[in-house]
Amino acid sequence: MKLRELQAIYVMWARQMKRFVRAKSRVIGNIVQPVFFLAFLGMGLNKVVALPGSENLTYLDFLAPGIISMSIMFSSAFAGISIIWDRRFGFLQEVLVAPVSRLSIVIGRALGGGTVALIQGFIILIISILLGVKVKAILPAIPFMILSALVAVGFGIMIATFTKDFQGFQLIMNLLLFPMILLSSAFFPIDTMPCWLKVLSEINPLTYAVDGLRGSLMGYNHFPLHVDFLIVLGVCMGVMFLSSYLFNRSEI
Amino acid sequence: MKAIETHNLTKTFNGVIIAVDRVNLSVEEGEIFGFLGPNGAGKTTTVKLLTTLLRPTSGTAKICGYDVVRQRSKVREKIGVVFQEPALDTELTGRENLDFHARMYGLSRKEREERIEYVLNLVDLVDRADDLVRSYSGGMKRRLEIARSFMHSPKVLFLDEPTLGLDARARFTVWNYIKRLNKEEGITIFLTTHYMEEADKLSDRVAIINNGKILVIDEPEELKNRIGKDVISITCSHPEKLREIVERTDLNVVRTTNNLLVVSVNHGEEKIPMIVEVANENGIRIESISLHKPNLDDVFLHYTGRKLGG
Numbered sequence A: 001m002k003l004r005e006l007q008a009i010y011v012m013w014a015r016q017m018k019r020f021v022r023a024k025s026r027v028i029g030n031i032v033q034p035v036f037f038l039a040f041l042g043m044g045l046n047k048v049v050a051l052p053g054s055e056n057l058t059y060l061d062f063l064a065p066g067i068i069s070m071s072i073m074f075s076s077a078f079a080g081i082s083i084i085w086d087r088r089f090g091f092l093q094e095v096l097v098a099p100v101s102r103l104s105i106v107i108g109r110a111l112g113g114g115t116v117a118l119i120q121g122f123i124i125l126i127i128s129i130l131l132g133v134k135v136k137a138i139l140p141a142i143p144f145m146i147l148s149a150l151v152a153v154g155f156g157i158m159i160a161t162f163t164k165d166f167q168g169f170q171l172i173m174n175l176l177l178f179p180m181i182l183l184s185s186a187f188f189p190i191d192t193m194p195c196w197l198k199v200l201s202e203i204n205p206l207t208y209a210v211d212g213l214r215g216s217l218m219g220y221n222h223f224p225l226h227v228d229f230l231i232v233l234g235v236c237m238g239v240m241f242l243s244s245y246l247f248n249r250s251e252i
Numbered sequence B: 001m002k003a004i005e006t007h008n009l010t011k012t013f014n015g016v017i018i019a020v021d022r023v024n025l026s027v028e029e030g031e032i033f034g035f036l037g038p039n040g041a042g043k044t045t046t047v048k049l050l051t052t053l054l055r056p057t058s059g060t061a062k063i064c065g066y067d068v069v070r071q072r073s074k075v076r077e078k079i080g081v082v083f084q085e086p087a088l089d090t091e092l093t094g095r096e097n098l099d100f101h102a103r104m105y106g107l108s109r110k111e112r113e114e115r116i117e118y119v120l121n122l123v124d125l126v127d128r129a130d131d132l133v134r135s136y137s138g139g140m141k142r143r144l145e146i147a148r149s150f151m152h153s154p155k156v157l158f159l160d161e162p163t164l165g166l167d168a169r170a171r172f173t174v175w176n177y178i179k180r181l182n183k184e185e186g187i188t189i190f191l192t193t194h195y196m197e198e199a200d201k202l203s204d205r206v207a208i209i210n211n212g213k214i215l216v217i218d219e220p221e222e223l224k225n226r227i228g229k230d231v232i233s234i235t236c237s238h239p240e241k242l243r244e245i246v247e248r249t250d251l252n253v254v255r256t257t258n259n260l261l262v263v264s265v266n267h268g269e270e271k272i273p274m275i276v277e278v279a280n281e282n283g284i285r286i287e288s289i290s291l292h293k294p295n296l297d298d299v300f301l302h303y304t305g306r307k308l309g310g
C-alpha cells in the first residue's frame, strides 16, 4: 500500500479521535447509559435468573460481556452512520475528492470509530469489575472487541450509503440493529431460547461476537471459541469490503 | 494539452431532470474560465462531474488529459475544489482542517508545515488558525476553504460560487485571491457564479449556461460587443444641430427627442470627448452625458429572453 494511503488512514483516524476528545458530554452519555443497564438490570435480575450449566456464574457476570458488546457495537455503528452527518455538512466532499482509495477512507473511519468504541468498552469493563463481575482474563477478549467494533462500523457505513436522511437512519437503527443486539445472546443465553429464536440467533453474526467475548472474558460460551473467532473475522472482512464497495459506488 | 475538455457531457437525475445537457467546452491551461448562469442552471452538477463526485450519464470529460470516470484518481491528484456549500469540519480548528487536507494529499511533514503557514498568511488567517472553525464568520470560512483548495498545488482549481453570501468587502478580497492564484501560481481556474459582475471582472472567457445547456462561450468583451454597441445619451440645448454634426462622423444616431440625443457606438468612452469638443465648437451647451455599456446581464437577456437574477 502506498504511503499516502497510510497517511490518509491515519488522518481519518486522528480526526475521529480529536472529535471524541472534544465531545465530552456525548462520551459521558455513551458510558453512563450501558452502566445503568449493567447495574440495574444485572443487579435486579441477579437472583431471578439462574444460568444453565454454571453454578458459580451470576446473571451479572453473564450480562457484563453482553453490555460491553452492546456498547461497542452501538457506538461503532453510530460512527459509521455518522458519515450521513459528514455528507449533510459537506465535509464528505472534501474527503471524496482527495486522491485516496475508498477502501482507505473506510478503513480510516472504521479504525477511528472502533478506537472510540474500544475506549468506551474498556471503561465499562473496568466499571463491571468494580461492580463485582468476576473476570477471568482480559487479553484474549481484545481481538473480539476489536472485531466487533469493525463489523459494526462497516455495517453503519453500509447503512449510510443507503439512507440519505436521519429518519431512514433512525428506522434502521430501531428495526435492524436493536433486534440484532437483543438476539445476540447479550441479555439471555442461547440454550434457554425457544427453537425459532435459537435459529435467528445462530444466523445473527453478532451472536458470535458476543459469545466470543463472553467466552474469553468469563469462560462461559455456547460455541467453541475458535468458531466464534473465525466467523467474526470472516464477517468483518466481508463487511469491510462490501461497505467500501458500496461507498465507492454511491454518489454524493 | 487542455486543462479541461468535455464532449457532450450530460447528467440526468432520476431519468427526468436533465441537469447538464450535452456540454462541450475546452479550457486552456492558465485560463480563468467563468461559468455563468442562474440558480438551477446546472453549474454545481457540472463541477461535481468534473471533480469525479458524480458520474456522467453520457458524454466524456477530461482534466489535464485524464478521463473523469476511468482515471479518477489521476484526476483527483490534479484538482483542487471549493464547493458551493462549506466543506469544513467545524469541530476542528482552521489549522487542523488544513493539516487534514495536507495529509490526505500525501504532503511530507516539511511541505505541510511550509504550505500551511504560506496559505494561512495569504488569506490572513494566521491569528485565528487555532480557533475552532465553528467560531468563524462566513467570510473566514470561505477564505480557509480557498487556502485549503490550493495547498497541494493543483493544476486546475474549481470554485463553485466562491462569493455566494459574502458581503461586498469579503467578496472583493476573494476576487483578489483568485486573481493572485491565477497570476502567481499559474493555476487554471474554473469559476462558477451567478453574479454577472464577477464573471466579467475575473474571467478570461465566460460560458453562459441555462437549463443545463451552454448558450455561448467567449471573452466577456466579445460577448458584450456581439449583442450591440455602447449607448451614449446626451442632453443638450440643440440636439438636432448636434445630430447633423455627429452624423458626419462614424457615429450612428439612434434618435433625438426634445433635448435628448441617443447615439450607438463602439468604445463609447473614447467618443465622448469628441462629442463634447464638436458641441463646444458649434456653441451647443451640453447638460449631461451618460454612457451605458452592455453588460453580461444584457448578454444573458439577449440569449434567453429573461434576466439573470430573475
Ligand SMILES: Nc1ncnc2c1ncn2[C@@H]1O[C@H](COP(=O)(O)OP(=O)(O)O)[C@@H](O)[C@H]1O
Pocket: B013, B014, B017, B018, B019, B037, B038, B039, B040, B041, B042, B043, B044, B045, B046
Ligand atoms: N442530486 C440531485 N437530484 C435531483 N436533482 C438534482 C440533484 N442535484 C441537482 N439537481 C437538479 O439539477 C438542476 C441543476 O442543479 P445545480 O447543478 O445545482 O444548479 P446550479 O448550481 O447552477 O444552481 C436543478 O434543477 C436541480 O434541482
Ligand SMILES: [Mg+2]
Pocket: B040, B043, B044, B045, B084, B160, B161
Ligand atoms: Mg450551484
